[in-house]
Amino acid sequence: MRWKMGSGQKQLINQQQTSCTEQTTMAKIYPPNSVRRRLKAKFEDKMREELRLSSSVSYVGNKRVPFLRIYRYKEAFAFSFVKDFLNRFDADFNDYVFDPFSGLGTTMFASMLSGIPSIGIDKLPVAYFISKTLPLFLFLRENEVKETWESIKPRIEKSEPAEVATDVPIMQVAFSEQNLLLLRKLKSAIDELPEPCRDIFLFLFFSILEECSFTSKDGQFLRLKRNKRVSNPIEAMSKKVSQVEEDVRRIRFLYPGISIDKVMPDVYLADARDLSNIKFRRKPTIIITSPPYANRYDYTRTYSLELCFHFVKNFEELKAIRFGILRSHIESKIKKDEKPPHPAVEEVVAALSRKKLNNPKIPDMITAYFIDMQQVIKEWYKVLASGAKVAMVVDNVRFEGEMIPVDLILSEMAEEIGFEVKEIIIARYKGNSSQQMKKYGRVPVRESIVVWER
Numbered sequence: 001m002r003w004k005m006g007s008g009q010k011q012l013i014n015q016q017q018t019s020c021t022e023q024t025t026m027a028k029i030y031p032p033n034s035v036r037r038r039l040k041a042k043f044e045d046k047m048r049e050e051l052r053l054s055s056s057v058s059y060v061g062n063k064r065v066p067f068l069r070i071y072r073y074k075e076a077f078a079f080s081f082v083k084d085f086l087n088r089f090d091a092d093f094n095d096y097v098f099d100p101f102s103g104l105g106t107t108m109f110a111s112m113l114s115g116i117p118s119i120g121i122d123k124l125p126v127a128y129f130i131s132k133t134l135p136l137f138l139f140l141r142e143n144e145v146k147e148t149w150e151s152i153k154p155r156i157e158k159s160e161p162a163e164v165a166t167d168v169p170i171m172q173v174a175f176s177e178q179n180l181l182l183l184r185k186l187k188s189a190i191d192e193l194p195e196p197c198r199d200i201f202l203f204l205f206f207s208i209l210e211e212c213s214f215t216s217k218d219g220q221f222l223r224l225k226r227n228k229r230v231s232n233p234i235e236a237m238s239k240k241v242s243q244v245e246e247d248v249r250r251i252r253f254l255y256p257g258i259s260i261d262k263v264m265p266d267v268y269l270a271d272a273r274d275l276s277n278i279k280f281r282r283k284p285t286i287i288i289t290s291p292p293y294a295n296r297y298d299y300t301r302t303y304s305l306e307l308c309f310h311f312v313k314n315f316e317e318l319k320a321i322r323f324g325i326l327r328s329h330i331e332s333k334i335k336k337d338e339k340p341p342h343p344a345v346e347e348v349v350a351a352l353s354r355k356k357l358n359n360p361k362i363p364d365m366i367t368a369y370f371i372d373m374q375q376v377i378k379e380w381y382k383v384l385a386s387g388a389k390v391a392m393v394v395d396n397v398r399f400e401g402e403m404i405p406v407d408l409i410l411s412e413m414a415e416e417i418g419f420e421v422k423e424i425i426i427a428r429y430k431g432n433s434s435q436q437m438k439k440y441g442r443v444p445v446r447e448s449i450v451v452w453e454r
C-alpha cells in the first residue's frame with residue numbers, strides 16, 4: 001500500500017499559526033518540566049493542522065448523506081471522513097477495513113460503497129444493531145418501505161402494547177402517556193414483520209424516539225426537556241419512510257450499478273478490549289475509528305430509550321451494559337490494583353487530587369480510560385496485518401484546568417506497543433465549559449486524528 005500525505009504545502013502556513021497559538025497556550029496549559037510538555041515536544045514535528053476536516057469529524061457532515069442521515073448517532077464521524085482516509089491509505093478491494101468502535105457503522109458503510117470489505121464491532125447493543133442494519137438499506141427496491149408502512153399502519157391500533165423496561169427512571173418521564181402507548185403498539189406491529197423488513201423498521205422506529213419524547217440527546221446524557229414540542233409517532237414514521245424512499249432513489253443515482261453483495265460488512269456485538277473471538281476473514285489492513293472520548297459521556301444514558309424499548313428487560317440489564325462498555329464515563333469502576341498506565345496520566349491524576357473537583361470520580365475515570373485504551377491498542381497490534389494503517393479520531397479533554405493530551409498519550413502508548421506514529425492531524429479546536437473558562441481561562445482543546453502504522 002502506498003502512503004499518501006495530506007496537501008502538505010498548504011499546511012505550512014497553518015503549522016506556523018499552530019506553533020504560535022500552541023506556544024502561547026503551552027505555558028498556560030502544561031507546567032514546566034511536566035511529562036505533558038515532554039510529550040508535546042516529542043511529537044511536535046508530527047503534528048499539523050488540517051482544519052478543513054473539522055466538519056467531517058462530526059456527525060454534522062452526514063446531514064445530506066443517503067441513509068446515514070436517518071438515525072442521529074451523534075457521536076458518529078462523517079461519511080466524507082472515511083472516504084477521505086480510504087483515499088489517503090490508497091485502499092482497494094484487497095484491503096480489509098476494521099472499525100472496533102463501529103457506532104452507526106459509518107466506516108463499514110463508506111467502505112462498502114467504495115467496494116472494500118470491512119468488519120466492525122460495538123459493545124452497545126443498539127450500535128451493533130444499527131451498524132448491522134444500515135447496509136440492508138442498500139438492497140431496498142423503490143417503494144418497498146412505503147408499501148410495507150402502508151400495510152403496517154392499519155394494524156397498529158389493534159396491536160398489544162410491546163413490553164418495555166418501564167422500571168428505568170427516564171422511561172417514566174420521557175413520553176406523554178398517549179405517545180408511549182402508541183409507540184409500544186407500533187413496536188409490536190413492527191416485531192411481527194418478517195426479516196429483513198423488521199430490522200429496517202426497527203431502525204426507523206429507533207430514529208423517531210428522540211423526537212417523540214421530551215428528551216434530547218445533547219450534553220453528557222439524555223436531557224429531559226419538558227417544554228419540548230413532541231412529534232406524533234405515526235407522522236414521524238411517515239416522514240422517515242419518505243426520507244428512505246428519497247434516499248433509495250438518490251443512492252441509485254449516486255452509485256449506479258454498484259455491486260455490494262461481495263462487500264457486505266461483518267458486524268459483531270463485541271468488546272474492543274478483547275478481540276480473541278472475532279472471526280476476521282483475514283488480517284485487517286486498515287482501521288478507521290473513533291473510540292469513546294474521556295469526556296464523561298455515557299452511551300447507555302444517551303441511548304437509553306432505544307435500549308429500554310428493545311434491548312433490555314429492566315434497569316438491572318441496562319446497568320450491566322453500562323458497566324460493560326469502555327470506561328469513559330463517570331460511573332466507571334476501577335479495581336484497587338489498577339494504576340495510571342502512563343506517566344502523563346499519573347501526572348494528571350496527581351494534579352487533580354490536589355484540587356477540589358466537581359465530581360470526585362474523575363481521576364478514577366481517567367485512569368480506567370487509559371487502561372482500557374492501552375488494552376484496545378494491544379489487541380489491534382495482535383490482529384492487524386503488518387504495515388496496516390490506523391486513523392483514529394480522539395478528543396483531548398480538560399478537567400479543573402488540567403489539560404489531558406489524549407492524542408499524544410495514546411500515540412506514545414501505541415509506540416511502546418510497536419506502532420509507528422506517522423501524523424497527528426489537528427482537525428479542530430473546541431472551547432471549554434463556561435465554568436472552566438471563568439476559573440482557568442480559555443484554552444483551545446484539540447480534536448485530532450492520530451495516524452499510526454503497524
Ligand SMILES: C[S@@+](CC[C@H](N)C(=O)[O-])C[C@H]1O[C@@H](n2cnc3c(N)ncnc32)[C@H](O)[C@@H]1O
Binds near residue numbers: 076077100292325
Ligand atoms: C465515538 S463512537 C463511534 C462512532 C463511529 N465512528 C460512527 O461513525 O458512528 C464510540 C463507540 O464505541 C462504542 N463502545 C464503547 N465501549 C466499547 C467497547 N468496549 N468495545 C467496543 N465498542 C465500544 C460505543 O458504543 C460507541 O458506539
